[in-house]
Amino acid sequence: MRKPSLLTAFYLCFASMTYGQHYSMEAITGYPFPSELTPAAQGSKVAWAVNEQGKRNVYVATGPDFSPRKLSNYTQDDGQEITSLSISDNGKWVVYTRGGDHSGKDGFTPVNPTHDPIPPKTEIWSVPFEGGTAKVLSEGDYPAVSPHGDSVAFIKGGQAYIIAIDGSAPPRVLFSIKGNSSSLEWSPDGSKIAFVSDRNGHSFIGVYTSATAPIQWISPGFAQDNSPRWSPDGTQIAFVRTPGTGGAPDSILARRHKPWEIRVANISEGNSTLLWKAPATLSGSIPTTDGATNLHWGANNSVTFLSYHDGWPHLYSIPGKGGTPLLLTPGNFMCEQISLTADKKWLVFSANNGPSPQDIDRRHIARVPVDKAAMEMLTTGDGIETYPVVTGDGQNIILFTATAQQPLLTAKMPFGKGKPSLISASLLPKDFPAAKLITPTQVIFKAPDGTPVHAQLYQPAGGPAKKPAIVYVHGGPQRQMVLGWHWMDYYSIDYALNQYLVDNGFIVLAINYRLGIGYGYEFHKPANAGVLGASEYQDVKAAGEWLAAQSQVDPKRIGIYGGSYGGFLTAHALGRDSRLFAAGVDIHGVHNRSQFAAPPATPPAPDADTAEKVALLSSPVAYVDTWTSPVLLIHADDDRNVNFNQSIDLINRLEKKGVNYETLSIPDDTHHWMKYSNELKVNKAAAEFLIRQLGK
Numbered sequence: 063m064r065k066p067s068l069l070t071a072f073y074l075c076f077a078s079m080t081y082g083q084h085y086s087m088e089a090i091t092g093y094p095f096p097s098e099l100t101p102a103a104q105g106s107k108v109a110w111a112v113n114e115q116g117k118r119n120v121y122v123a124t125g126p127d128f129s130p131r132k133l134s135n136y137t138q139d140d141g142q143e144i145t146s147l148s149i150s151d152n153g154k155w156v157v158y159t160r161g162g163d164h165s166g167k168d169g170f171t172p173v174n175p176t177h178d179p180i181p182p183k184t185e186i187w188s189v190p191f192e193g194g195t196a197k198v199l200s201e202g203d204y205p206a207v208s209p210h211g212d213s214v215a216f217i218k219g220g221q222a223y224i225i226a227i228d229g230s231a232p233p234r235v236l237f238s239i240k241g242n243s244s245s246l247e248w249s250p251d252g253s254k255i256a257f258v259s260d261r262n263g264h265s266f267i268g269v270y271t272s273a274t275a276p277i278q279w280i281s282p283g284f285a286q287d288n289s290p291r292w293s294p295d296g297t298q299i300a301f302v303r304t305p306g307t308g309g310a311p312d313s314i315l316a317r318r319h320k321p322w323e324i325r326v327a328n329i330s331e332g333n334s335t336l337l338w339k340a341p342a343t344l345s346g347s348i349p350t351t352d353g354a355t356n357l358h359w360g361a362n363n364s365v366t367f368l369s370y371h372d373g374w375p376h377l378y379s380i381p382g383k384g385g386t387p388l389l390l391t392p393g394n395f396m397c398e399q400i401s402l403t404a405d406k407k408w409l410v411f412s413a414n415n416g417p418s419p420q421d422i423d424r425r426h427i428a429r430v431p432v433d434k435a436a437m438e439m440l441t442t443g444d445g446i447e448t449y450p451v452v453t454g455d456g457q458n459i460i461l462f463t464a465t466a467q468q469p470l471l472t473a474k475m476p477f478g479k480g481k482p483s484l485i486s487a488s489l490l491p492k493d494f495p496a497a498k499l500i501t502p503t504q505v506i507f508k509a510p511d512g513t514p515v516h517a518q519l520y521q522p523a524g525g526p527a528k529k530p531a532i533v534y535v536h537g538g539p540q541r542q543m544v545l546g547w548h549w550m551d552y553y554s555i556d557y558a559l560n561q562y563l564v565d566n567g568f569i570v571l572a573i574n575y576r577l578g579i580g581y582g583y584e585f586h587k588p589a590n591a592g593v594l595g596a597s598e599y600q601d602v603k604a605a606g607e608w609l610a611a612q613s614q615v616d617p618k619r620i621g622i623y624g625g626s627y628g629g630f631l632t633a634h635a636l637g638r639d640s641r642l643f644a645a646g647v648d649i650h651g652v653h654n655r656s657q658f659a660a661p662p663a664t665p666p667a668p669d670a671d672t673a674e675k676v677a678l679l680s681s682p683v684a685y686v687d688t689w690t691s692p693v694l695l696i697h698a699d700d701d702r703n704v705n706f707n708q709s710i711d712l713i714n715r716l717e718k719k720g721v722n723y724e725t726l727s728i729p730d731d732t733h734h735w736m737k738y739s740n741e742l743k744v745n746k747a748a749a750e751f752l753i754r755q756l757g758k
């Protein structure tokens with residue numbers, strides 16, 4: 063290749079400085095991603111996991127400065143995630159699971175995105191908090207460290223095992239019984255373990271005491287009992303009961319209350335009494351947001367839980383002996399990422415609440431006593447604060463913070479008044495282009511049925527008068543995109559791609575369509591949505607039309623992309639409205655939902671036939687006949703959330719129709735790009751396709 067002349071080289075250098083050098087995809091996705099933040103029960107020790115370009119490690123810190131210290135030494139982009147991270151109560155040990163994909167079905171099933179002939183295992187590890195070599199304790203998952211800090215109970219093959227925390231002896235079976243055991247909860251004095259025994263259609267709460275004592279079943283019924291929570295004195299257990307599987311097949315299309323109740327049992331007697339039954343309304347259904355019922359047993363005999371029944375995911379408190387539930391967090395916002403302090407006197411959580419109208423599209427930290435409706439917002443402003451935990455000494459909150467420019471980093475703040483200050487800024491790579499990232503602004507437009515739809519508008523500065531634009535559609539679907547970097551790794555990747563597209567001249571509109579969270583029950587659980595009619599698609603189409611009406615947008619160059627449920631809606635848009643959406647990228651989308659409509663039942667549900675037809679009309683494959691816009695389809699074939707054949711099905715139909723499609727097939731990775739190099743490959747492919755189809 064001919065070398066450029068000196069003059070050409072000077073011009074190129076001048077142009078890049080003047081018009082702004084585009085940053086690389088490697089630079090914008092090279093951020094460290096933190097997760098699994100956990101405090102020790104005593105003192106000021108904390109631990110968390112960090113994914114640094116695929117190399118996932120445990121970091122620890124101790125107050126008052128909380129300078130991060132890397133505790134493990136995994137050096138490969140090997141796709142092995144760290145979960146169930148905990149610090150022993152005495153602060154001496156850190157225990158975690160390494161492997162699996164816990165954001166998908168069968169989370170403990172090993173992942174092998176590096177195509178090793180001998181696949182990795184999902185294993186439990188321990189390492190001294192003060193440092194040392196991390197050690198594999200056993201193959202297994204869901205470790206629960208004894209309050210004595212000397213042993214680890216865990217699950218393998220649906221049964222319970224135990225091992226010395228230092229691995230000084232081989233693991234042994236703790237108990238082996240019918241069904242699948244899970245949800246191991248040590249009693250406060252470490253003498254017993256409560257657990258759930260899932261028996262396929264019903265489940266019991268059991269209590270293990272010793273190898274010579276029979277398992278004690280707590281109030282066994284004909285229901286599904288879950289979430290065992292010990293009272294602080296260890297004499298009682300609270301748990302959540304929902305109906306068992308069975309009964310006359312009900313309508314599939316009707317929206318029904320999904321009942322749940324909280325019960326309390328005395329260990330000495332084993333029977334249980336009803337503490338609270340959720341109101342038999344749609345919003346009184348068992349909550350499906352972060353942490354679901356968030357059942358805790360706090361100080362002053364206060365049982366706390368989350369319920370949606372007043373229209374928002376709110377926290378409540380009820381005396382363990384019974385009484386009327388007290389609403390702890392009144393207001394039009396949702397509570398998420400809820401944790402109980404070591405002294406059990408406070409709940410700390412994140413909420414889309416604050417003095418600014420934009421705060422509904424952010425997250426800030428709050429706290430509330432477990433027995434008093436005295437909630438305090440502890441953070442405010444333009445940032446995004448999430449996953450708060452209080453240190454065991456009650457002095458500090460450790461949390462994750464982000465802004466529009468700064469990706470998720472670990473921070474500290476006093477437990478009370480004060481501002482967060484970063485403790486892990488040093489982990490951000492020097493070439494991270496923070497200064498080049500724009501600040502998305504809040505947009506609210508109306509869907510055809512009048513529903514207000516929130517969105518974030520990313521606008522590049524300067525450039526041509528009419529720009530190409532992209533509608534970005536998140537997955538879930540119960541998710542909410544916000545006015546900055548997101549706290550889920552999956553959506554941090556998409557936030558990075560959105561910023562990259564803006565840096566390459568696109569306008570991006572990230573929409574929070576109905577079925578999403580953050581805007582109350584009716585928005586989150588709308589009629590005729592998903593497999594019951596995809597009513598949420600009207601919000602996506604309205605977003606495209608909103609963009610087309612903007613003076614700075616070229617209406618002939620509007621594209622769309624999204625992953626998973628976002629891929630589903632991307633395919634809907636390209637099939638149903640190719641005249642509005644000129645191109646798109648569909649990442650592991652759902653395309654044919656007819657087989658999900660009617661669960662097999664004898665006799666079939668009264669409206670099974672209608673449900674099948676509605677499900678097909680809710681599926682993008684029903685609109686291939688009107689699909690004309692080019693599309694890139696991406697899927698990994700070890701996907702445990704959306705089956706790989708969902709994309710094969712659509713591709714074969716597009717091929718037959720003669721639609722212009724491109725594909726990227728990724729062997730052995732999952733729904734969550736466990737290998738960083740695959741995440742990079744996907745983002746690059748998506749950006750290249752959109753720029754080629756719609757760009758300059």
Ligand SMILES: CC(=O)N[C@@H](C)C(=O)N[C@@H](C)C(=O)O
Nearest residue numbers: 537538539625626627628703
């Ligand atoms: C729950 C689930 O797996 N839903 C998928 C269809 C999906 O959207 N997955 C990701 C992207 C998510 O946000 O859960």
